[in-house]
Amino acid sequence: MIESSVPLQYFDREFQVEAVKILPGQYRAARGGAITTVLGSCVSTCLWDPLTRIGGMNHFMLPGDTASPGSPWAASARFGVYAMEVVINEMIHLGADRRRMVAKVFGGAQLLSGFDKLDVGAKNSEFVLEFLRVEGIRVLAQDLLDVCPRKVHFFVDTGKVQVKRLGLAPSDPVQKREREYLRRLAVKDGGGDVEIFAKPK
Template sequence: MPAPSVPLAYFDREFQVPAVKILPGQYHAARSGAITTVLGSCVSTCLWDPVTRVGGMNHFMLPGDAARADAPWAASARFGVYAMEVLINETLRLGADRRRLVAKVFGGARLLAGFDRLDVGPRNARFVLEFLRVEGIHLLAQDLLDVCPRKVHFCVDTGKVQVKRLALVPHEPVVRRERQYLQGLDGKRSGEVEIFMPRP
């Protein structure tokens, strides 16, 4: 099922700030508030300009291929090659300077046995690190790979990102989503919670 085109706005009672929750294929940039998401094999990049304090986050499912302009990822934020470009553009539109952008990246976990063959999480992780290197965007922090889902909370006002590693529960939405996604890829052939760990 496609993600809604508009991320969900809500009030985060834990952090007492207005927030926006993004799903796979979504992105959001802002001058204040928070942006949150839950990741499995997907990857999210948080971009931030420390001078203007403009920031944004995306959530993509596969890298995509920049060489194929006619492919589905040419205009879909489900693919990293597009999700990164539109996120950069959204932060610039709100006043960020590309030369000052810094990044923090998260996700790329292996939640299901079937993903061993498709290598989705590691592919996403390798893609985002290489993209940032090529684009000259400084990487401040990363929490990639492993075998657990993550909840990511990005405070745009401060640039601080907090990550909560979640227990792998078979019926959790993120696990169901991963399973449905894996089945879709095959068809096309192509607990407990740890405390928040602040990232610098």
Template structure:
């Protein structure tokens, strides 16, 4: 990982003609950070995305992740399932700190956790993801200045790190199964990924 670059991961870059801006689309399991004037875009179903921004340096980033179902009814940050969310959050925060952000100045906007994956309603996948994000940010003393969680619709999220602005569009008419297939494939990939060692929580 080369922190000397101002941006990382998320190889899907394009020019957004509507906003007339260079844009990056992040997929499930990815994240992106920048100190520049780029737009970060993602589409969420049951997954959640956290937009973090240093309100002084204006560097910011977004992740996109989902907790695998570990078969446990436990809650909190210590379950095996939650470790994936902790890891996703640490990647994003650590990279922002490398770019000059201060954790004490970070503000969060959180989105997603919709009940959109067919057959997974009983597992409350979206709700578990939403609860994890809220608990994690509370425990890390990172204020949430905006949120749009749960509901039954996928969302398209546009994050402008330089200004902190976020635009959310609910996708109430889905014409294909792309979102569902993408998140289901990602969920299975995460579920069967070998578990790594313990993750250090921020203090």
């Protein structure tokens, strides 16, 4: 299941708005304020009901179809599906209507060297677009794939999203955080110790 840690609440001085920062495995649904995150290989979906102005965002690492039976990722492959359903359900609980929801999707960069066969970013991107297509949720904007991290600000009152592409520095904290998250998923779901490595230069 999605991580139970509570998203960080803070006042965003740049935009002068109450905000919540979510990390991999977290989500938030809200009326008003902003929801922010920083993405590498992960994907975030910003969902919005334009009538009630209720919005939600998730941040997931693994889609619903990356793992084969017996893989250490098999028990975790539900993360993308769960991340989508839980944020939709939280929005409905606040008064949103699933039939009115629109989406903007971001992330899926190829940052995790050593994962070429899995290509987490591409799988995440494929998954989220197919999920939204099947569910009949219109995608208003997307910024997916590439090789750069992204910082995303979702302003719930207006449905506006601001995306900033970030430079990739050595020992990038986004890569470090995602690798650590993958390790925790593998151990938590019975995959044992999984070595996550960078390619030789």
